[in-house]
Amino acid sequence: MNTVPATASRSPRSRALTASAALAALLPLTLAGCGGGVSSDGAETSETTAADETVAVENCGRELSFDAAPTSVVGMMPSQTELLLRLGVTAESLVGQAQTETSPLPEDVADQASDIPVLSTDMPPAREDLLATSPDFVVSPTEYEFTAEQGFASLDQLADNGAQAYVATGGCADRRNTAEVTDVMTDITNLGEIMGVPQEAAALNDDAEARLAAVEDAIAEQDRLSVAQVYVEGNSLGAIGAGVEADIILQAGGENVFDPDAPEFEAFFATEVNPEEIIERDPEAIVFGTSGPENEEQTREYLTTTFPGTPAVENDRLIAVDQSDLYPGTLGNIDAVETIAVELYPEAF
Known part of the structure; x- marks a missing residue:
């Protein structure tokens, strides 16, 4: 029997994680995971400087800066690949998807990912496999995916190869225990700005807010x-x-x-x-x-x-x-x- 703190069913997106390792595996995957969008000064969304159209995002204590939308993107988990696809990022811009057997993509976006190269199935991709795709942007649920000791490409190694990495807000080490459902909306906003699709991000957030409001109203x-x-x-x-x-x-x-x-x-x-x-x-x-x-x-x-x-x-x-x-x-x-x-x-x- 294998269940780690996780959740609900629209389509089986489940990850088979052994739970004796539950706490052990979750510790690197989540506690050590460093999420995106929450800065020490309270700034939670990306901002664009009108002068040069550079997009700057505070992500888990790091500042990411983009002069143009990335064109070689890797989704390090099906959940991140799904977000990118729902934002309208084309499969041509996605040069890799990882940990694909941890959970299937929802049926309505699965076909869009059929031609995206699979870099790994049940664990993060090896360093050489990720770097071989020459990514300029990597999107991950936690920082564990960048643990050099595990044979994965580190954040520094990615930077040395011209890539920046965005980690989900709710996975940030100083955010993990206080994370909220609405953190994903911060990720949607930030990714929308980074990928140059702010309108699509706003629409996706509107839908998310409406769904949560519908639940709140129903159970009031x-x-x-x-x-x-x-x-x-x-x-x-x-x-x-x-x-x-x-x-x-x-x-x-x-x-x-x-x-x-x-x-x-x-x-x-x-x-x-x-x-x-x-x-x-x-x-x-x-x-x-x-x-x-x-x-x-x-x-x-x-x-x-x-x-x-x-x-x-x-x-x-x-x-x-x-x-x-x-x-x-x-x-x-x-x-x-x-x-x-x-x-x-x-x-x-």
Whole structure:
């Protein structure tokens, strides 16, 4: 059974991540990940200088500067490739896509990516494979994809080869535990400016805002249900109390039984727990990430047999969401909000 803090289902975008490595793997992937758009002075969007039309973006403490829209772009995860395609970036400008087997692209954009070279399937591309594409811009969910010790091209190596890298806002090291669903809108705005498609970005953000507002309106009169958000690996159990994962629960109208300000979530958004800690909190719903149908079935069986007396199990409120929809910098965060809200309050929709 293999579920790491992640989320909802529009199409299976899930990533099969082993969760004994759950905390270990998530640490480099998310805690160490450095996201985009949040600057120390509070500037969260890109800006264009009228004089020379240079686009400057603050990205995880780094300033990125573009005199022209990139023409050789790599999406380091399907979620980033999807964003670029939805912004209208042409397949001709995308010289590579990576980690393609971690989650499939949504059907309505999958065909557009069919001719984009695949650089890697289940892990970030090796240094030489990425640099061989001669990219001028690389878009990633976290900074882990640039870990030189893992054999990946570092940010400095990319810069030496004429490429800049943008990391999702929600993946930034100093943002990870306080990330919000709306962080993806910062990414959309920034990428729209960088790629020279601000109008497309505005339209995509308008749609995202409308979807979140529709959920908020629908559940406005509902009595809030308590929710435990967990990940399961075999008989190992973890709880999620902070990060964009927790904000997804909040946006969906749930009250997380774990406090993001608790000491166990000070350094990381998830922690291992004993089943007794879930039982004691007696959640009315349990949300869990899934990497596919078989994983979902196994996790449901574990939760049902481990927590039979909780309202969540008694009322059949075990809510499965696609693992990849909890990754930083993905529109799947909004899919997750919608999925969980409908499961929590079906009478509101």
